Amino acid sequence: MNDRYNGKETWEEWRKEWALEDRYNFKTIEKKWQAIWDKEQAYKVEIDKNKEKFYALVEFPYPSGAGLHVGHPRSYTALDVISRKKRMQGFNVLYPMGFDAFGLPAENYAIKTGVHPAVSTKENIANFTRQLKSLGFSFDWDRCISTCDPEYYKWTQWMFIKFFEKGLAYKDKIAINWCPSCKVGLANEEVVNGHCERCGAEVVRKNKEQWMIAITKYADRLIDDLNDLDFIERVKSQQVNWIGRSEGAELDFELTDKDGNALDGKKMTVFTTRPDTTFGVTYMVLAPEHEFVQAYMSRFENPQEVQDYVEATAKKSDLQRNMSDDKTGVELKGVKAKNPYTGDLIPVFISDYVLTGYGTGAVMGMPGHDQRDYDFAKKFGLPIISILEGVDISEKAGEGDAPHINSGFLNGLKNDEAMKAAIAYAVEHGFGKSKVNFKLRDWVFSRQRYWGEPIPMVYCEHCGWQPIPESELPLTLPEVPDYHPNDEGESPLSKAGDWLWTKCPKCGAKARRETDTMPNWAGSSWYFLRYCDPHNSEAFASKEALDYWMNVDWYNGGMEHTTLHLLYSRFWHKFLHDCGLVPTKEPYNRRTSHGMILAENGEKMSKSRGNVINPDDIVAAYGADTFRLYEMFIGPFEQVAMWSDESLMGVYRFVNKIYGLFKKVADIEPTKDDLRAMHKCILEVTERVDQLKLNTAVSSLMTYVNYLSGLEKVSAELYLNLLKMLSPFTPHLAEEMWARMGKDTLIVAESWPVGDKTLAEDNVVTMAVQICGKLRGTIDVAKGMPQAEIEKLALSLDNVKRQLDGKEIRKIIVVPNKIVNIVA
RNA sequence: GCGAGCGUGGUGAAAUUGGUAGACACGCCAGACUUAGGAUCUGGUGCCGCAAGGUUUGAGAGUUCGAGUCUCUCCGCUCGCACCA
Numbered sequence: 082m083n084d085r086y087n088g089k090e091t092w093e094e095w096r097k098e099w100a101l102e103d104r105y106n107f108k109t110i111e112k113k114w115q116a117i118w119d120k121e122q123a124y125k126v127e128i129d130k131n132k133e134k135f136y137a138l139v140e141f142p143y144p145s146g147a148g149l150h151v152g153h154p155r156s157y158t159a160l161d162v163i164s165r166k167k168r169m170q171g172f173n174v175l176y177p178m179g180f181d182a183f184g185l186p187a188e189n190y191a192i193k194t195g196v197h198p199a200v201s202t203k204e205n206i207a208n209f210t211r212q213l214k215s216l217g218f219s220f221d222w223d224r225c226i227s228t229c230d231p232e233y234y235k236w237t238q239w240m241f242i243k244f245f246e247k248g249l250a251y252k253d254k255i256a257i258n259w260c261p262s263c264k265v266g267l268a269n270e271e272v273v274n275g276h277c278e279r280c281g282a283e284v285v286r287k288n289k290e291q292w293m294i295a296i297t298k299y300a301d302r303l304i305d306d307l308n309d310l311d312f313i314e315r316v317k318s319q320q321v322n323w324i325g326r327s328e329g330a331e332l333d334f335e336l337t338d339k340d341g342n343a344l345d346g347k348k349m350t351v352f353t354t355r356p357d358t359t360f361g362v363t364y365m366v367l368a369p370e371h372e373f374v375q376a377y378m379s380r381f382e383n384p385q386e387v388q389d390y391v392e393a394t395a396k397k398s399d400l401q402r403n404m405s406d407d408k409t410g411v412e413l414k415g416v417k418a419k420n421p422y423t424g425d426l427i428p429v430f431i432s433d434y435v436l437t438g439y440g441t442g443a444v445m446g447m448p449g450h451d452q453r454d455y456d457f458a459k460k461f462g463l464p465i466i467s468i469l470e471g472v473d474i475s476e477k478a479g480e481g482d483a484p485h486i487n488s489g490f491l492n493g494l495k496n497d498e499a500m501k502a503a504i505a506y507a508v509e510h511g512f513g514k515s516k517v518n519f520k521l522r523d524w525v526f527s528r529q530r531y532w533g534e535p536i537p538m539v540y541c542e543h544c545g546w547q548p549i550p551e552s553e554l555p556l557t558l559p560e561v562p563d564y565h566p567n568d569e570g571e572s573p574l575s576k577a578g579d580w581l582w583t584k585c586p587k588c589g590a591k592a593r594r595e596t597d598t599m600p601n602w603a604g605s606s607w608y609f610l611r612y613c614d615p616h617n618s619e620a621f622a623s624k625e626a627l628d629y630w631m632n633v634d635w636y637n638g639g640m641e642h643t644t645l646h647l648l649y650s651r652f653w654h655k656f657l658h659d660c661g662l663v664p665t666k667e668p669y670n671r672r673t674s675h676g677m678i679l680a681e682n683g684e685k686m687s688k689s690r691g692n693v694i695n696p697d698d699i700v701a702a703y704g705a706d707t708f709r710l711y712e713m714f715i716g717p718f719e720q721v722a723m724w725s726d727e728s729l730m731g732v733y734r735f736v737n738k739i740y741g742l743f744k745k746v747a748d749i750e751p752t753k754d755d756l757r758a759m760h761k762c763i764l765e766v767t768e769r770v771d772q773l774k775l776n777t778a779v780s781s782l783m784t785y786v787n788y789l790s791g792l793e794k795v796s797a798e799l800y801l802n803l804l805k806m807l808s809p810f811t812p813h814l815a816e817e818m819w820a821r822m823g824k825d826t827l828i829v830a831e832s833w834p835v836g837d838k839t840l841a842e843d844n845v846v847t848m849a850v851q852i853c854g855k856l857r858g859t860i861d862v863a864k865g866m867p868q869a870e871i872e873k874l875a876l877s878l879d880n881v882k883r884q885l886d887g888k889e890i891r892k893i894i895v896v897p898n899k900i901v902n903i904v905a
Numbered sequence: 906g907c908g909a910g911c912g913u914g915g916u917g918a919a920a921u922u923g924g925u926a927g928a929c930a931c932g933c934c935a936g937a938c939u940u941a942g943g944a945u946c947u948g949g950u951g952c953c954g955c956a957a958g959g960u961u962u963g964a965g966a967g968u969u970c971g972a973g974u975c976u977c978u979c980c981g982c983u984c985g986c987a988c989c990a
Contacts (some may be wrong), residue, residue, distance in 0.1 A: 315910065325986085435988080440990065518990090716918065717918080721984095722917080725917070726943095727932070727943095776919085777920095777928085779929080851970085854924095855971095858925095893970090900924045902971060
């Protein structure tokens with residue numbers, strides 16, 4: 082009995098049976114081959130040093146209760162196509178799948194229903210796995226991981242301790258974004274337009290002790306190392322943008338009373354990207370939260386006014402702060418700042434357009450050449466000076482690279498030189514230095530949540546924060562009576578009785594465990610490493626496995642993850658590299674991003690709109706192969722695409738056509754034309770898959786199938802090669818027809834056909850004949866025809882003669898095999 | 906405002922990177938076989954025109970023998986960041 086022969090002993094016996102079918106029965110065919118791949122472990126992969134490795138990675142999904150979305154298979158199929166082709170080309174391909182299984186939805190569901198998140202997550206993972214398997218992806222399921230598995234998060238915790246040991250993880254009381262509805266602190270990245278990304282409630286500021294990770298220490302490298310990577314441009318630019326490096330200088334302004342007497346020797350440092358414009362500075366502004374304001378309140382002449390403004394600002398959310406076009410502020414009366422370049426005394430203000438978290442929280446106002454300062458100066462009647470020659474500042478702040486004026490020793494210098502000279506002067510006189518600032522802040526790593534990795538730290542009265550010993554890892558999630566945060570906003574883990582209290586690993590005194598959990602970015606920051614060696618209990622992955630498999634050769638994922646996940650995981654990887662734990666400084670060689678799939682009317686698919694397409698329904702109605710092929714054909718991979726049932730039908734027809742073509746297959750020699758069509762197709766498909774032009778790779782296949790359909794009989798050689806090329810796209814159908822052709826191997830293990838350029842070329846080419854660049858006719862020309870003959874042929878065309886009538890030919894340009902252009 | 910990208914038929918889109926614009930597919934039209942099925946097959950299909958022919962890649966200019974492709978100006982759209990000094 083043989084599975085591939087549908088239970089018959091021999092191919093001949095099976096053949097008698099299928100002769101009765103004339104429709105493509107995808108339901109039985111797809112199930113059949115999925116079972117055979119499973120049984121024969123067709124996609125299991127091990128280290129094989131004799132073969133070149135290829136590591137293809139797709140972002141692992143969060144196993145939501147809604148199941149797979151049609152967007153997931155777009156990414157998974159694309160890299161499945163690439164993986165399958167690479168495998169056929171002799172590469173040792175690692176293409177793994179897993180689950181990013183910690184997260185809010187499971188916890189919210191638990192709060193609502195009381196079902197433990199581990200239980201619902203497990204069910205969801207089972208459902209996802211079923212769906213993924215129904216699509217025939219060539220994942221090595223033996224390597225499947227889940228971030229909520231203690232065997233996995235043991236290592237996430239272990240790595241956190243490494244961050245702590247290296248001084249990169251620290252606790253700090255900071256104003257965090259606080260969602261009053263979720264009772265949870267949010268990273269800046271989780272705040273969308275001032276609202277909680279999850280629940281939509283307006284985010285407020287709240288001071289809390291949080292674990293932080295010092296990602297800013299890697300800011301420079303996270304930008305600079307992008308240069309060597311093959312990431313698409315918009316991904317790179319978004320990373321650079323997010324990190325937001327700006328180069329400038331810090332300058333100290335001495336503070337005085339209103340008569341110019343030094344104020345306790347106090348200096349105020351500002352950050353500026355334009356130290357060369359300092360001669361145009363007419364005032365200074367501090368963030369309302371600046372520590373100076375409270376410390377020197379009693380020295381101001383208008384403390385009540387100042388305090389009122391500070392309080393009004395505190396009530397504003399970031400959103401309100403951003404939205405106000407109008408500049409507001411209050412002068413700190415009785416205080417002046419001394420411009421270190423000119424010695425001028427300038428007024429000092431507080432205003433909410435200056436942010437406390439960026440730079441020094443203080444800026445010098447140079448209204449002539451900065452629009453925000455210009456607006457502020459207009460509002461408060463402050464002088465506006467131009468220090469750039471010929472730049473108009475009557476309507477708005479002036480820009481441009483021009484010789485400086487009104488600028489003392491900088492006069493006549495242009496921007497760059499003036500900048501250098503200004504900094505050199507500041508350094509020489511000890512009031513400034515060059516400085517690089519970043520928008521990127523350290524990573525807020527605490528969540529007041531249950532369903533995440535426990536942070537493996539304990540607090541001891543005597544010894545402070547201590548990591549738990551490695552032998553106690555994993556620190557598993559305790560059971561809790563309910564999943565609500567407590568009223569102080571502490572995580573549900575604070576309700577975990579016995580678990581909460583332990584001994585200090587250092588002095589043995591009673592100590593309390595950290596009750597916050599890690600953000601869901603934690604587990605996804607290093608999962609690609611675990612895939613290399615997923616069952617290792619001694620290490621997160623062996624050195625041998627990492628040396629062999631890393632880097633990820635090709636990583637595909639959604640644009641929504643190009644700032645956060647990509648940045649975090651690159652940072653995390655770099656840190657491990659610095660610790661000597663991974664061999665490479667960057668994890669991903671190539672990053673691509675698939676476009677979203679929208680509903681037919683161009684709207685986003687969402688439950689509330691009721692326009693969600695369930696992959697299960699498509700697979701049931703048309704089969705996985707049609708579904709896969711359609712998603713590849715839908716449009717350029719990196720662009721958004723609109724779902725269309727009608728286009729899907731077209732692909733379904735095509736798949737049936739391939740099935741139907743089998744009846745024409747005969748044991749005959751291919752003709753020259755046949756071979757030309759075949760080699761052309763091979764060359765095109767091979768190249769287009771490598772370039773991720775999957776939609777046009779599919780059209781090449783369609784063109785070839787159209788050609789074959791027009792033949793009386795199809796040579797077996799042609800059909801077999803067609804099946805090989807189809808197998809990455811429609812693996813089930815390809816296996817089935819391969820078996821029907823009498824093959825007892827798996828097509829997935831066959832070799833990829835090699836195209837021959839010479840055989841793909843026609844020996845007669847059609848050349849365009851143009852007059853002054855306008856098409857006037859075509860000529861069929863044998864390859865290698867001498868230029869003079871081509872010209873003669875072109876000139877003999879009736880339409881050409883007519884067009885040239887009475888005109889003098891000045892020049893004839895012949896581009897071999899392409900075009901003849903007659904200039905008259 | 907800053908950064909990235911895009912603009913081609915009724916629709917989704919191709920174009921070997923400067924060389925016959927519209928491949929492939931959807932839709933539509935006509936026909937065939939059938940006789941209600943979201944079946945299959947054949948032919949046609951950018952626009953104007955009966956035709957010869959003309960004309961066409963958001964608008965305009967430029968470079969070139971030749972521009973969808975390169976350069977400049979303008980218009981429009983999408984995404985990301987956004988009072989980041």
